[in-house]
Amino acid sequence: MTNLALTINGRAYGPMDVRDELTMNDFLREFLGMTGTKFGCGAAQCLSCAVIVDRPDGSSYTNPTCIVPAVNFDGKSIRTVEGHASDGALTPLQTAFIEHFAFQCGYCTAGFLNEGQVLLERLARQKVARADVEATIAEALDGHLCRCTGYVKYHEAVRAVILADPGRYLI
Ligand code: FES
Ligand code: FES
Secondary structure, eight states: OEEEEEEETTEEEEEEEEOTTOBHHHIIIIISOOTTSOOOSSSSSSOTTOEEEEOTTSOEEEEOOSSSBGGGGTTOEEEOGGGSSBTTBOOHHHHHHHHTTOOSSOTTHHHHHHHHHHHHHHHHHSOBOGGGHHHHHHHHHTTOOOTTOOHHHHHHHHHHHHHHOHHHHBO
């Protein structure tokens, strides 16, 4: 057993003792009931299970949870799909996913949403040229697998959010 304390969607959890082999995915889904984080391949290959990890400097990245022990997240601050909307108000990216019919079964959606949000926050800190938008989105979403093949719709949704606010995201 190892002691675990972390922040999820702005709320502190722990310290609590958890089994060393407990995965972060099981911790979120089975212990906390946060079932928005999915379990897909279970082999760190599809990223449907990815959550956002926030660094102290304000930057962030996504991390799979399916094969990663929960204790690896000790002391960290993470965001899951449950943490995007605020008081029922969807984020621009969530709205864009809906408007672009970006998901079908939805199993990969949390991972794509987290990745897209990380990208938007990165571009807000470090703008990109309009000519580089397509490649930037493709590179960011690369590695996320969608068995319903919704790749183009996800790409279009992220692009729509970027182009809708050029002062925020574009050089
Ligand atoms: S379920 Fe974690 S990467 Fe596929
Ligand atoms: S929407 Fe079904 S796996 Fe992506």
